[in-house]
Amino acid sequence: MALSGGHKDRGELRIHESLDELKTDLADYIAEISEASVKERGVFAIVLSGGSLIGLMGKLSEAPYNKTVDWSKWYIFWADERVVAKNHADSNFKLAKDSLLSKVPIVPSHVHSINDTVSAEEAADDYEFAIRQLVKTRVVSVSEISDCPKFDLILLGLGPDGHVASLFPDHSALDEKEEWVTFITDSPKPPPERITFTLPVINSASNVAVVVTGDSKAEAVHLAIDDVAPECPLIPARMVQPAKGKLAWFLDKPAASKLEALNSSQ
Ligand SMILES: O=C1O[C@H](COP(=O)(O)O)[C@@H](O)[C@H](O)[C@H]1O
Numbered sequence: 001m002a003l004s005g006g007h008k009d010r011g012e013l014r015i016h017e018s019l020d021e022l023k024t025d026l027a028d029y030i031a032e033i034s035e036a037s038v039k040e041r042g043v044f045a046i047v048l049s050g051g052s053l054i055g056l057m058g059k060l061s062e063a064p065y066n067k068t069v070d071w072s073k074w075y076i077f078w079a080d081e082r083v084v085a086k087n088h089a090d091s092n093f094k095l096a097k098d099s100l101l102s103k104v105p106i107v108p109s110h111v112h113s114i115n116d117t118v119s120a121e122e123a124a125d126d127y128e129f130a131i132r133q134l135v136k137t138r139v140v141s142v143s144e145i146s147d148c149p150k151f152d153l154i155l156l157g158l159g160p161d162g163h164v165a166s167l168f169p170d171h172s173a174l175d176e177k178e179e180w181v182t183f184i185t186d187s188p189k190p191p192p193e194r195i196t197f198t199l200p201v202i203n204s205a206s207n208v209a210v211v212v213t214g215d216s217k218a219e220a221v222h223l224a225i226d227d228v229a230p231e232c233p234l235i236p237a238r239m240v241q242p243a244k245g246k247l248a249w250f251l252d253k254p255a256a257s258k259l260e261a262l263n264s265s266q
Pocket residue numbers: 049050051052053080081082092156157158159160164165166189
């Protein structure tokens with residue numbers, strides 16, 4: 001690893017020399033949290049995003065993880081979803097299913113994807129209702145400090161504009177404090193209609209990992225992590241601040257290239 005360490009309140013930085021090294025570290029990290037959650041709670045409630053994250057999780061479907069992980073205890077959710085049919089090329093569910101979930105023995109009823117037959121607003125309401133039922137049965141824990149669900153692990157990607165899940169810069173969805181899941185119909189990145197976890201839910205998780213590769217995201221990584229001037233834009237990724245949970249950043253060197261930590265250690 002090129003660098004591993006903490007950055008004050010911005011969590012743990014795991015900066016990797018190569019994509020292969022990042023993929024192995026990410027698979028080890030997820031497998032460890034899965035094992036700890038199953039030991040403590042009997043289940044593992046993991047939240048996925050879409051985009052490049054899923055390819056970077058690919059090692060989980062290979063040895064040793066395909067045999068050592070207790071897949072039967074996994075419950076899968078999405079931090080955001082595009083409101084398209086489940087077989088549509090833009091679907092985050094389809095991406096995860098084709099690249100990962102179909103390759104490991106996940107219990108089909110443990111996969112909680114959105115209702116793709118209704119409007120974005122209804123899909124967000126339905127998804128929140130489904131999560132509420134799973135909080136009641138403690139498949140998903142509940143936060144001690146808010147009424148929010150406390151997922152064992154939320155995995156996020158990062159857009160070059162600083163968006164995480166479908167929380168985009170300067171969008172009113174960033175201000176949502178009551179709902180667990182909200183919807184947007186004007187996403188600046190297509191497709192326009194999406195549902196997304198809100199910041200209170202993301203920040204109530206036990207563990208949040210943001211996985212970022214490539215130099216097109218270096219500026220967003222810098223704005224999300226470094227102590228930047230107050231006039232710099234406040235990007236959504238900077239608002240990811242788990243109240244009690246742990247935050248980790250999985251970066252390759254190009255994504256980390258504008259970080260003070262990397263530049264001062266060279
Ligand atoms: O639209 C989305 O974009 C982000 C980032 O995707 P990436 O391909 O640049 O990694 C992703 O995290 C989110 O889930 C997705 O809906």
